[in-house]
Amino acid sequence: MGDQNREAGCLCGAVRIEISGAPAVMAYCHCESCRAWLGAPVHAASLWPTPNVTVVEGEDRLGVFKRTEASHRHFCTTCGAPVLIRHPTLGLTDVPAGSISKLSFEPTVHVHYGTKVLSIRDGLPKFKDFPADFGGSGDTLPE
Ligand SMILES: [Zn+2]
Numbered sequence: 002m003g004d005q006n007r008e009a010g011c012l013c014g015a016v017r018i019e020i021s022g023a024p025a026v027m028a029y030c031h032c033e034s035c036r037a038w039l040g041a042p043v044h045a046a047s048l049w050p051t052p053n054v055t056v057v058e059g060e061d062r063l064g065v066f067k068r069t070e071a072s073h074r075h076f077c078t079t080c081g082a083p084v085l086i087r088h089p090t091l092g093l094t095d096v097p098a099g100s101i102s103k104l105s106f107e108p109t110v111h112v113h114y115g116t117k118v119l120s121i122r123d124g125l126p127k128f129k130d131f132p133a134d135f136g137g138s139g140d141t142l143p144e
């Protein structure tokens with residue numbers, strides 16, 4: 002994980018973002034909100050300090066959906082692709098790892114494994130909800 006700038010964006014190319022520095026954390030999220038938003042069994046999350054993530058093109062094309070105030074989900078209003086999730090209370094922005102160029106996805110943890118629909122046997126810690134230092138129970142589950 003070097004310090005080179007990375008690019009991400011939506012499916013149609015209307016929205017482009019640039020990301021600098023290194024991610025604060027990379028993780029799999031199994032929560033129902035991520036699964037429903039992506040239509041996928043698991044979310045490959047990469048969380049960056051919010052100032053490191055800049056929308057460089059198509060900001061006016063971004064729609065936002067807030068199921069809760071903890072997660073502001075931004076998507077392209079032209080193609081519908083997920084672009085990024087702002088977490089204002091954490092000061093972090095999540096960019097779906099699969100959309101980032103030149104990113105080697107190296108997750109260290111699973112969160113919300115208690116609501117998983119896909120089991121992953123990779124030896125990483127599996128939190129039932131969240132680690133305690135992120136406001137969760139800190140409980141872990143078997144794979
Ligand atoms: Zn688009």
Ligand SMILES: [Zn+2]
Nearest residue numbers: 030031032035
């Ligand atoms: Zn989630």
